[in-house]
Amino acid sequence: xxxxxxxxxxxxxxxxxxxxxxxxxxxxxxxxxxxxxxxxxxxxxxxxxxxxxxxxxxxxxxxxxxxxxxxxxxxxxxxxxxxxxxxxxxxxxxxxxxxxxxxxxxxxxxxxxxxxxxxxxxxxxxxxxxxxxxxxxxxxxxxxxxxxxxxxxxxxxxxxxxxxxxxxxxxxxxxxxxxxxxxxxxxxxxxxxxxxxxxxxxxxxxxxxxxxxxxxxxxxxxxxxxxxxxxxxxxxxxxxxxxxxxxxxxxxxxxxxxxxxxxxxxxxxxxxxxx
Numbered sequence: 416x417x418x419x420x421x422x423x424x425x426x427x428x429x430x431x432x433x434x435x436x437x438x439x440x441x442x443x444x445x446x447x448x449x450x451x452x453x454x455x456x457x458x459x460x461x462x463x464x465x466x467x468x469x470x471x472x473x474x475x476x477x478x479x480x481x482x483x484x485x486x487x488x489x490x491x492x493x494x495x496x497x498x499x500x501x502x503x504x505x506x507x508x509x510x511x512x513x514x515x516x517x518x519x520x521x522x523x524x525x526x527x528x529x530x531x532x533x534x535x536x537x538x539x540x541x542x543x544x545x546x547x548x549x550x551x552x553x554x555x556x557x558x559x560x561x562x563x564x565x566x567x568x569x570x571x572x573x574x575x576x577x578x579x580x581x582x583x584x585x586x587x588x589x590x591x592x593x594x595x596x597x598x599x600x601x602x603x604x605x606x607x608x609x610x611x612x613x614x615x616x617x618x619x620x621x622x623x624x625x626x627x628x629x630x631x632x633x634x635x636x637x638x639x640x641x642x643x644x645x646x647x648x649x650x651x652x653x654x655x656x657x658x659x660x661x662x663x664x665x666x667x668x669x670x671x672x673x674x675x676x677x678x679x680x681x682x683x684x685x686x687x688x689x690x
Contacts, residue, residue, distance in 0.1 A: 419447045420603065423459045423468035425591065426450035427560040428630050428637070429489055429497060429645055430469055431622050433593075436611030439618070445607055452517040453559070453591065460594060467595045467603065471519035472657060475594060476670040482600045484593035484608045485678040490646040490653050491577035491588045497640070498576035498590070499563040500525065501546060502555035506574055507533045513542040513549035513556040520590055521559045523670075524576055527663045532583040565631040577644075586656030587646070595679060605679050612647055 424434050436442040446467070451459070453471045460468040461478045472488070475481055491498075498521045502509055512529075514522045522539075529535055542549045542556070546566050549556035557576070558566055577588040595603050615622065623637045630637065646653075654676070661673040 420445070420467060420599070421465040422446035422448050423456040423465040423470075424448055424450050425453050425456055425469050425560075427453075427497070428564070428626055428640070429560075430591075431626065432615030432619065432641060432647060433469065433487065433489070433608070433612050434615070435618055435622060436614030440611060440614035442607055442611045442614070454517055454519050457519055460596070463596070466599045467593065469591050470594050471521075472589050472592050472660075473520045473523045473664060473670065475592065475676065476661060476664070476672055476674065478594070480597040481594045481677075482597055482679045483676045484595065484605050485680065486605075486649050487593055487608055487612060487647060488589050488649040488653060489591040490648070490650075491581075491590065491644060492646055493578060493581050493587075494575045495577035495588070495590075495644050496575060497561070497563050497644075498524075498557075498559050498588075499566070500555055500557050500574040500576060500579075501550065501566065501568050502572045502574065503550065504554055505572065506555060507535055509535070509537050509554040511538045511540065511553040511555070513540055513553040515544045515557050515559050515562070516541050517544055517562075518557065518559045521557060521576055523664050524580055524588065524660065525557050526669060527660065527667055528576075528579055528583060530667050531663060532579065561630060580656075584656065584659055586659060587650075587653045589649075589653050589657045589660070592649070592676075600679055603679065616647070 424430055456468045457470045457474040459465045544558055544562045580588045623634050627634045664670045665673045
């Protein structure tokens with residue numbers, strides 16, 4: 416790769432422990448970083464505008480010729496508090512649902528849950544992430560990321576998407592992964608991503624202090640978010656949850672295929688996952 420690798424990062428709080436080393440540690444300067452929404456990161460990778468992206472996990476099935484950095488993901492074991500459905504009524508009674516256009520995986524999870532768990536079929540509409548306008552003409556609204564964290568709903572029911580997925584499936588919810596274009600995979604080292612994550616986890620106090628004012632959450636909330644709500648590893652249980660999600664997404668025609676991850680090994684050799 417003759418140029419500095421181009422890397423797209425989701426600009427939400429939950430990605431910071433993964434990229435802190437790229438911003439402030441020994442990995443600083445390795446990549447040309449850009450920050451955007453989950454959907455925009457996926458589109459940039461799909462169009463070849465970047466070489467690597469942290470992308471909504473559903474997009475692995477929609478973008479050809481990708482490999483995944485192993486052992487790293489953004490995962491919620493039981494709840495997440497940044498993927499929320501706000502509803503004027505019991506979720507099973509909702510007839511219309513507004514979906515955050517910033518999202519890809521959460522939109523797909525929402526549609527799977529309605530079909531498989533709630534057993535209802537509301538009308539879904541893509542909407543800009545503004546809770547008041549979303550609920551003006553809809554019974555419920557999906558918000559993700561910092562917008563969900565900052566929302567202050569009144570007289571609404573709030574459903575945590577990860578909690579709902581876990582109640583339904585018994586599995587963790589994998590939200591995002593690092594994905595690399597296969598054409599440059601032999602020139603990318605997984606160790607860079609491991610080291611950046613390690614640096615971020617070692618400097619959580621610094622991240623928490625810097626982000627408290629911006630996120631609108633207290634330092635205690637952010638610490639709990641990083642250490643209890645989120646898991647930054649890709650375990651066998653997480654892969655099993657992804658596999659189930661992919662199967663159900665294909666069943667509901669949200670993707671056309673359900674293929675297993677191809678992982679990039681630590682020494683940049685490709686390794687197939689049969690999970």
